[in-house]
Amino acid sequence: MLLTVDANDKRPIYQQIVDGVKALIARGDLREGTSLPTVRQVAGDLRVNLNTIAVAYRQLQDEGFLSVRHGAGTVVSIRPGRSIETEALRKLLRPTLTELILTGLSDEAIAGIVRQELKALRMKGDRR
Amino acid sequence: MNTEILMYVVTALALVGRVYDLLWLRWNLPNAHGPEFFMGVEVASEFRGARAIQWTMRYHALILAELVFVAAAAGWLVVLGLWRWLPGWAGGAAVIAILNIRAIEAWVRRSVPAAKGGDVGPAVALSLEVRRRGDYLSWVSEALLAVTLGASWILLLTRGADGWRWQSPAVWTYLAVASSLWKVSAVRSGVPLPADRAEEHRQWLNTRRRHSVRLLDCFSWFTVLLVAGYAALHSSPGDSAAPWLRWIMVAVVLAVWATMAAVTVRGQQRLASTAGGLRPMESWRGLSGQDDHHLLPGGVWGVGFVAGLILLIALNFWGL
Numbered sequence: 001m002l003l004t005v006d007a008n009d010k011r012p013i014y015q016q017i018v019d020g021v022k023a024l025i026a027r028g029d030l031r032e033g034t035s036l037p038t039v040r041q042v043a044g045d046l047r048v049n050l051n052t053i054a055v056a057y058r059q060l061q062d063e064g065f066l067s068v069r070h071g072a073g074t075v076v077s078i079r080p081g082r083s084i085e086t087e088a089l090r091k092l093l094r095p096t097l098t099e100l101i102l103t104g105l106s107d108e109a110i111a112g113i114v115r116q117e118l119k120a121l122r123m124k125g126d127r128r
Numbered sequence: 129m130n131t132e133i134l135m136y137v138v139t140a141l142a143l144v145g146r147v148y149d150l151l152w153l154r155w156n157l158p159n160a161h162g163p164e165f166f167m168g169v170e171v172a173s174e175f176r177g178a179r180a181i182q183w184t185m186r187y188h189a190l191i192l193a194e195l196v197f198v199a200a201a202a203g204w205l206v207v208l209g210l211w212r213w214l215p216g217w218a219g220g221a222a223v224i225a226i227l228n229i230r231a232i233e234a235w236v237r238r239s240v241p242a243a244k245g246g247d248v249g250p251a252v253a254l255s256l257e258v259r260r261r262g263d264y265l266s267w268v269s270e271a272l273l274a275v276t277l278g279a280s281w282i283l284l285l286t287r288g289a290d291g292w293r294w295q296s297p298a299v300w301t302y303l304a305v306a307s308s309l310w311k312v313s314a315v316r317s318g319v320p321l322p323a324d325r326a327e328e329h330r331q332w333l334n335t336r337r338r339h340s341v342r343l344l345d346c347f348s349w350f351t352v353l354l355v356a357g358y359a360a361l362h363s364s365p366g367d368s369a370a371p372w373l374r375w376i377m378v379a380v381v382l383a384v385w386a387t388m389a390a391v392t393v394r395g396q397q398r399l400a401s402t403a404g405g406l407r408p409m410e411s412w413r414g415l416s417g418q419d420d421h422h423l424l425p426g427g428v429w430g431v432g433f434v435a436g437l438i439l440l441i442a443l444n445f446w447g448l
């Protein structure tokens with residue numbers, strides 16, 4: 001299980017880790033109950049501040065993707081039917097869709113890209 | 129066979145180890161990763177060719193100078209019959225080798241024109257694999273090491289013969305404890321992985337980690353058995369241990385050394401086969417774009433370790 005962190009990415013490092021872990025969960029590479037390395041290990045491996053990783057883990061914990069189990073450390077915890085409001089989901093989509101529209105793509109092309117990404121995610125998920 | 133036989137055996141083994149190290153591991157080190165790299169550092173295109181050959185010759189001259197110095201010191205001890213100082217020589221030669229190679233690395237990084245890495249750091253890969261110490265270390269083995277070491281010192285302190293000297297067991301104990309701490313550090317430490325062929329780089333790093341732990345494990349046993357052997361040989365009244373006991377000790381130390389040699393050779397082969405076409409670790413760049421991040425961890429500890437070792441060897445040397 002590897003995720004990529006890019007120094008040229010506009011997102012801060014903690015956000016890249018949050019998004020990377022979520023993507024691994026969505027693809028089925030990280031299953032429920034899988035242990036994640038400690039904050040110290042991740043910070044040491046990336047050579048970044050402990051707080052950067054702690055913030056990422058805390059956000060994932062707050063969003064219900066991670067939980068701390070006694071003796072097992074931090075584990076992946078996928079809550080079925082996560083209660084996110086439809087409006088909140090739309091809010092997540094808006095910036096990305098805006099970027100796509102600004103590139104001049106047609107609605108059909110944007111929908112095609114979204115379908116392709118969904119298909120790729122589902123295909124990886126089915127391998128579980 | 130006199131009571132210092134273990135020292136001579138250790139010295140002879142150290143000499144064989146140094147020759148192997150020189151001929152197989154260090155001689156071709158600068159160009160081991162092809163013309164794009166020099167001692168693992170990714171070099172600019174103008175460096176390749178004549179300049180690379182010139183630098184390789186300088187490197188070989190420094191390595192040979194070190195060898196001549198160490199061999200001259202050994203010859204001096206032999207001619208003057210200062211056999212008691214041979215273990216100190218073996219330790220001193222190892223320290224000189226480490227300092228020499230580190231100094232050369234620092235010189236290369238400072239002086240060789242490196243390939244441009246860009247102003248902003250690159251993409252790196254992060255492994256989410258959990259590294260538990262228990263997956264790499266055997267706690268039973270660690271406990272046995274500690275018990276053997278403790279029992280040996282108790283034997284020396286309570287039933288030591290008149291002629292025993294604390295300096296040599298102290299150096300070996302220091303090395304045993306340091307190698308145990310080093311093992312834990314080897315498991316815990318990691319570096320940002322190159323984003324291209326990240327999984328292969330991760331596997332190579334893991335192979336290297338396991339190889340380091342295995343080698344340090346052998347070294348721990350080697351040093352602890354030296355302390356145990358010394359304690360067994362020097363704990364009988366009048367320093368008159370049975371000859372068979374000495375032979376057993378020599379055989380055990382030789383067996384552990386042979387295992388260590390086999391682990392080294394096999395580990396090097398495994399690393400070479402896993403490394404096919406991968407970037408040398410010295411050139412892996414972190415998020416800051418620098419490729420010298422692997423030099424930083426343990427730097428202070430490394431300096432402290434070498435300083436402590438030099439102090440103990442000096443005490444051993446002058447018989448304080």
